[in-house]
Amino acid sequence: MGAKVARDNRRTRLLNAAREVFSQKGFHAATVDDITKAAGVARGTFYLYFAEKPAIFYELMQSFFELVTDAGLAISQDVDTKEAYFIRVQEGARRLAHLFRDNRDLVRLAYRESMGMDERLERMVRNFYRRLAEVEAQNIRLGVSLGLLRDDLDPMLVAYAHVGMMERVFLQWQFDRSFPPVSDLEIQLVQLAYFGLKKQ
Amino acid sequence: MGAKVARDNRRTRLLNAAREVFSQKGFHAATVDDITKAAGVARGTFYLYFAEKPAIFYELMQSFFELVTDAGLAISQDVDTKEAYFIRVQEGARRLAHLFRDNRDLVRLAYRESMGMDERLERMVRNFYRRLAEVEAQNIRLGVSLGLLRDDLDPMLVAYAHVGMMERVFLQWQFDRSFPPVSDLEIQLVQLAYFGLKKQ
Amino acid sequence: MGAKVARDNRRTRLLNAAREVFSQKGFHAATVDDITKAAGVARGTFYLYFAEKPAIFYELMQSFFELVTDAGLAISQDVDTKEAYFIRVQEGARRLAHLFRDNRDLVRLAYRESMGMDERLERMVRNFYRRLAEVEAQNIRLGVSLGLLRDDLDPMLVAYAHVGMMERVFLQWQFDRSFPPVSDLEIQLVQLAYFGLKKQ
Amino acid sequence: MGAKVARDNRRTRLLNAAREVFSQKGFHAATVDDITKAAGVARGTFYLYFAEKPAIFYELMQSFFELVTDAGLAISQDVDTKEAYFIRVQEGARRLAHLFRDNRDLVRLAYRESMGMDERLERMVRNFYRRLAEVEAQNIRLGVSLGLLRDDLDPMLVAYAHVGMMERVFLQWQFDRSFPPVSDLEIQLVQLAYFGLKKQ
DNA sequence: GATGAATGAGTATTCATTCAT
DNA sequence: CATGAATGAATACTCATTCAT
DSSP states (O other), rough: OHHHHHHHHHHHHHHHHHHHHHHHHHHHHHHOOHHHHHHHHHHHHHHHHSHHHHHHHHHHHHHHHHHHHHHHHHHHOOOOOOHHHHHHHHHHHHHHHHHHHTTTHHHHHHHSSSSOHHHHHHHHHHHHHHHHHHHHHHHHHHHHTTOOSSOOOOOOHHHHHHHHHHHHHHHHHHHHSOOOOSSSSHHHHHHHHHHHHBBO | OOHHHHHHHHHHHHHHHHHHHHHHHOOOTOOOOHHHHHSSSSSHHHHHHOSHHHHHHHHHHHHHHHHHHHHHHHTTTTTHHOOOOOOOHHHHHHHHHHHHTTTHHHHHHHHHHHSSSHHHHHHHHHHHHHHHHHHHHHHHHHHTTTTOOOSSSHHHHHHHHHHHHHHHHHHHHHHHHTSSSOOOOOHHHHHHHOOOOOHH | HHHHHHHHHHHHHHHHHHHHHHHHHHHHOOOOHHHHHTTOOOOHHHHHHSSSSHHHHHHHHHHHHHHHHHHHHHHTTTSHHHHHHHHHHHHHHHHHHHHHHTHHHHHHHHSSSSSOOHHHHHHHHHHHHHHHHHHHHHHHHHHHHOBBSSSSSOOOHHHHHHOOOOOHHHHHHOOOTTSSSSOHHHHHHHHHHOOOOOOO | HHHHHHHHHHHHHHHHHHHHHOOOOOOOOEEEEEEHHHTSSSSHHHHHHHSHHHHHHHHHHHHHHHHHHHHHHHHHOOOSHHHHHHHHHHHHHHHHHHHHTTTHHHHHHHSOOOOOHHHHHHHHHHHHHHHHHHHHHHHHHHHHTTTTTTTTSSHHHHHHHHHHHHHHHHHHHHHHHHHHHHHHHHHHHHHHHHHHHHHO
């Protein structure tokens, strides 16, 4: 079992190293050598665990996608009252904010080259957004059925809008130093999404 | 002036060729040779008009950024009533929708590798978003001063949220075949932004 | 002795696997991994029986060389009449034909890269040809002393000529589908070598 | 035209360099860098004239094949008497001997790895031998029709036999230092082929 | 201005061999 | 004896950029 542990160690070390290296230099500028050096293993070892350079990148991306999707999935789980729903939505927004804050490397990497690599990655990204929107659309349908949300807008369209506002705001919040220093970011966002911008 | 025209022709042909080639193959996979061949000029000619391969890419990106920013700027121009404001906002949304629809190549290219190239491009992208958000924040402030919009949310934060929802929705609408077929896309979006999602 | 048998089994299995793998993919394209996998042993095991990849190849080549040389040696053994000599020569030719037919893998491998590997192999090949020619030259000298063959040609030169005609004909016969379908191949060859091509 | 000359120069220099380098180190051991260094051009220049490393090797092989085939073709040209035929055969043998002597590099290279590279080269080699045999078979048929040669042996079989004896003898003569020092090599060979080995 | 031949730096991947278990 | 995870040297090929014509 020692071997198994060592094996997992190597794989994990490569993944961590790759996350850091990719995040700093970008996919293209980062060499396999950079990654193995950062992981403290020999060059050839990389290919024992990943078929090719893109493979490790896909895996990192996928793990980010799952973090985000899981946050979305958690919202509707075991919810059956308006009050519980609203709390869950608020918690979901906070969880997402924390996720962006706590995984800077992964976030940076995901938004740095979530596109432009190859057809396969582009498909992964498209699928991620679709799936995420479907999850959010389900959340919205629950809100509608609870009598909380309006039913005259297409749930998928609204879902994409929510995904977009969350990602752009959290992204800017994380990486743009000039972003307004709001402490209750996710609260304002939920307010905006719920009440809209019109004067009451 | 014939020379000037020829010169401009070459430059323009290179830009058009680059837009197409980059859009199809991506920045890294596209070679200078691809571009010059598509433009029908010799390889060396490229370097008479652009200092290096990234330069022509920056210029294309910049032109996209300006298209978008101009659409945002047009909203508040010469507006002084609630009614005019609302019409302009609606027009702005439509203009943006058309812009995404009519410039597929440019949009694809911009979102395909708006990141992950180099530090300079990343700065360009960050600046674009900041400037765009400032423009939208100005629009919002006008709406507030006209007594139309609430004043308890940070305008920049709301601006980023609007940018995010627009870009994600229009992007998906353009490139995801499974996007819900809504004809009044930009109307629903403005509705959502103005009234929010809560049941009236 | 069980261990000895097992040991021999592994070694033999490696040799057989190598013969097949080399014959199909060629020396360079064949990997040690291919061979050990085909033999059903672990990679490290290879190096318990062979010092390096070329070693197993040398051994296969050597075994082919010995098969051929033995066929040549058999001709002159215990021969003391013209009639016996002629019969033996004919038998030798047939034995060689069978040898090429029954060891396609080995033949293919030997002629596929009997050269171009390294200095040592080239020396092996040169030595093989020299030794084979010496054996055949001895046969010829016996024929001369029996009063059957002319004595005005250099025996070594004639020996090389015989080696060449045999190898080229048998090789083509084995691997070129367009080779004329002659059933008495080795008889015609001996005829040609003995009587020459001139019209009687 | 200066450019054209320079271009040809580079190409020719690469071919000459490749012949030497391949001949010394073998195809696999020789690197593209070795060749370009020997030719005095930059690495990338190689790929302006040859699509890949094997391409230049194929071209060298082909040129050798043509030298040999041409020697065979010359024999039967404009011959219509027994005397002329015999002279031409003798000349052909000498021409071949000279060819092997004067193109050591090419010969060495051709026989060093005329096999074992890839499917395409193997096909080239097979085709070369078939074509060469066909040429020699034609020569033999002419000898038969002139009443000089026997007609009871398959011409293609005899042709392959001749090819084999020539190549093996000339090869050994060139590269084996222990080869018997015969001055009239090609004369003895023709004698052997014509009269055979039997005592008159 | 325009050309395109020449340059040479840069990198993913393979695979023979070792050695700790 | 046997294993197979780990090693790291080695190499063809691409392509942005230059510069002589």
